Amino acid sequence: MTSSSKKSVLIIGGGAVGAIAALNLEVGGLASVTLVLRSNFNAVNEHGFDIKSCDHGRVNSWKPSVVRNSIPDIAKESLPSYDYIVLCTKNIPDVPPTVVDLVTPALPETNTHTTLILLQNGLHIYRPFLETHPQTPVLSGISMIGSEEIFPGQIIQDEGDKLIIGAFPNPNIDPPTSAALEFVNIYKNGGKTDCKLSEDVLHDRWRKLVYNACLNPICAILGLDTGRLRLSADGEVVEHLVRPAMWEIVEAARANGVVLDEDVVQKMIDADPLQSYLNPSMLADVKKGNLIEHENLLGEPLREGKKAGVMMPKIEMLYYMAKGIQWRTMEVRGMVEIPPKNV
Amino acid sequence: MTSSSKKSVLIIGGGAVGAIAALNLEVGGLASVTLVLRSNFNAVNEHGFDIKSCDHGRVNSWKPSVVRNSIPDIAKESLPSYDYIVLCTKNIPDVPPTVVDLVTPALPETNTHTTLILLQNGLHIYRPFLETHPQTPVLSGISMIGSEEIFPGQIIQDEGDKLIIGAFPNPNIDPPTSAALEFVNIYKNGGKTDCKLSEDVLHDRWRKLVYNACLNPICAILGLDTGRLRLSADGEVVEHLVRPAMWEIVEAARANGVVLDEDVVQKMIDADPLQSYLNPSMLADVKKGNLIEHENLLGEPLREGKKAGVMMPKIEMLYYMAKGIQWRTMEVRGMVEIPPKNV
Known part of the structure; x- marks a missing residue:
C-alpha cells in the first residue's frame, strides 16, 4: 500500500x-x-x-x-x-x-x-x-x-x-x-x-461505568489505588461502598434497557490485578492536580437512572463529592475566586 | 488561698x-x-x-x-x-x-x-x-x-x-x-x-455531633475547610451532602430520646465564620497524617441510630469512607502491611 x-x-x-x-x-x-x-x-x-x-x-x-x-x-x-x-x-x-x-x-x-x-x-x-x-x-x-x-x-x-x-x-x-x-x-x-x-455501544458504555462510576471516583475521593482500596479496612470499603454503588449502576442500566451480566460487579471489582496497585484515571488526575470527568462518569448515569425511577443514593453522594473535589482543584488553579481570609 | x-x-x-x-x-x-x-x-x-x-x-x-x-x-x-x-x-x-x-x-x-x-x-x-x-x-x-x-x-x-x-x-x-x-x-x-x-449531657453530645459527624468528616474527605466547603460548587455540596447528613443525626438523636432545636442544622452549617476558613479536627488530622476519631464521631451515632430504626445512608457512607481514610493513614505509617507490588 x-x-x-x-x-x-x-x-x-x-x-x-x-x-x-x-x-x-x-x-x-x-x-x-x-x-x-x-x-x-x-x-x-x-x-x-x-x-x-x-x-x-x-x-x-x-x-x-x-x-x-x-x-x-x-x-x-x-x-x-x-x-x-x-x-x-x-x-x-x-x-x-x-x-x-x-x-x-x-x-x-x-x-x-x-x-x-x-x-x-x-x-x-x-x-x-x-x-x-x-x-x-x-x-x-x-x-x-x-x-x-x-x-x-x-x-x-x-x-x-x-x-x-x-x-x-x-x-x-x-x-x-x-x-x-x-x-x-x-x-x-x-x-x-x-x-x-x-x-451494542450503549451496553458497552454502561458496562464500563460499573468500574468508572464506582471504583474510579471512590479511589479518587479516598486517595487509594485499586489494590489498596480492596485491602482497606479488611474489605469493608469494597463491601459497603464499592459493591452497592456498582449495583446501583447495574439497576440504572437495566431501567434504561441494558441488561448487564450477573457477574459484572465481581469482575469489575477484580478488574485490576490487586498487586499492581493501579491508579484509576480520576485518582491519577486528582494526584496530578487535573480536573476530573465526573459529569460523564457519574452525573450522566445518575440523571439517566433517576429519570428511569432508580434510587441511586450511593452514586448521588459520590457525584456531589466529586463536585466538591472538582471545585477544590479549580480553586487551587485559580479558576474560581473566594472571599479573602479574615485575620 | x-x-x-x-x-x-x-x-x-x-x-x-x-x-x-x-x-x-x-x-x-x-x-x-x-x-x-x-x-x-x-x-x-x-x-x-x-x-x-x-x-x-x-x-x-x-x-x-x-x-x-x-x-x-x-x-x-x-x-x-x-x-x-x-x-x-x-x-x-x-x-x-x-x-x-x-x-x-x-x-x-x-x-x-x-x-x-x-x-x-x-x-x-x-x-x-x-x-x-x-x-x-x-x-x-x-x-x-x-x-x-x-x-x-x-x-x-x-x-x-x-x-x-x-x-x-x-x-x-x-x-x-x-x-x-x-x-x-x-x-x-x-x-x-x-x-x-x-x-443534659446526652443532648449536648448529640448536638455537637450535628457538626462533628457531618461537616467534620466531609471536610476531611474532600480536603476542604469549612469556608471552602460552603462555597464549593455553588453551595451544592452543603445542600446535597452536609445538610441531609445533619438531618440524619437529628433523626437518630430523636429516636434516642434527644430532641434538638429545629434550627440546629443551619446553626451548625454556619458555626464557623466563612472567611475564617477553619480546618475542623478531622481535616487537621488528615493533613498532619494523624489518625481520626471516626468511631466515636460517626460509628457510634450510626450504630445507635440504626438500632433505633433510623435510616442513615449518608452517615453510613461517610463512616465507611472514614474507615478507608483511617486505613490509608495506617498504611502510610506502617501500621498495616500489604502484599508487595508485582512489577
Missing part, C-alpha cells in the same frame, strides 16, 4: 491513550497520523516519545507522521479533510472548551466525510454533536488499556490495548457501520492489539 | 485543647496542673508554651506547675491521688492503647476519689470506664474552642473557650454533680472563659 492510499487520522490528545493509539495505527501501516499535543508538545517534538509497551515493546524517540501543538483549522490552513478524527482528550463538559468547540475547526463545514471517534469515557458523550454536527458520523471508542505518561513524552503501557469500536445512534444518517468496520481493520492491522466491533 | 488548698489536676494531652485548659486552670488560681505531653514535650519542657489567645492574650514561655512526658503511675511513684484527671487526647478506640489503658495507672485502685473528665468528642465515650472503673465519677467535657498548635508548643487560639461540664450516667454511684459544679467553678475562676454546667 502506498503512502497516498493510507487513511488520514487526526488524533487530538497525545497523552497515555492517544500516544499508544497513534503508535498502533502507524505500526499497522494503513494510517498516517497527525497527533495534536499540548502539555507534552515540546518534549515530544524535540525527542519523540519513549514508550515501554506490553504490546509494542520498547520504542524510543518515536514520532507519528505529524505532530502539532494546535488543532488544525482546515479551512484557514487549506488542509484536506481527515478521514478520521480520534478524540483522546479528557471530556469535561463542566469546564470550557467543550469537545465540540475543540473539534469543530478540524471538521469540514456541513461535514459528511470525516468520521469522528470519541475515545473517551462516559455516557451520552455523542449527544452534543447531534446538535452541532447532525450529519457527522460519530463512533464510540471504548479503550481498556492500562497506560500512564510518567513524564512528558514517556509512556508506560502495562496492560494490553483492547479497543471496542461502534456507531453512536444518530437519527439523521445511516449508521456508520462500514466506517466502524474500516477503522477496526486499520487499528488491528499491526497484529499487536485487540480491536473489535461493538455489538 | 494557699498552694496546698489548690485542687490537683492532671491533664493528659497538651495539644491545642489541653494546653489552653491547663493555662486557664492555673490562671484561675484554684488548681495546680500537671500536664502530660508527648510529641511536644521537649519543646515545651525547654522553652514553655507560646500562646496567642483571644481569651488570655499573648503568653510566652509559659509552663504549668508540672510538665511530664509520661502518664504518672501513682502507685509506683508513690504520688497522692489527683482530684481531677482531664483527658484531652484523641479518642481512637480502633487503635490501641484505649483511653482506659492510658488513664488507669494515674487512678487509685478501686478509685472513688479522683474525678475523670473526658474532654473529648463523640458519643458514649464513658462506657468503657463503666466496665473497668465502675465507681469512678466520670464527667463529660464538651469544648467549643477554636485552637490550633501550629508548631510544637506554639498555640493560636482564635475562638473563645466555651466548656460544658456534666455528669455521665453511671448506675453504680450517685451522679457526681457536686464534682461537676466544683470543676466549673475552678475552671471559670479566672474570669476569662465561659464554663457552665450541662443540663
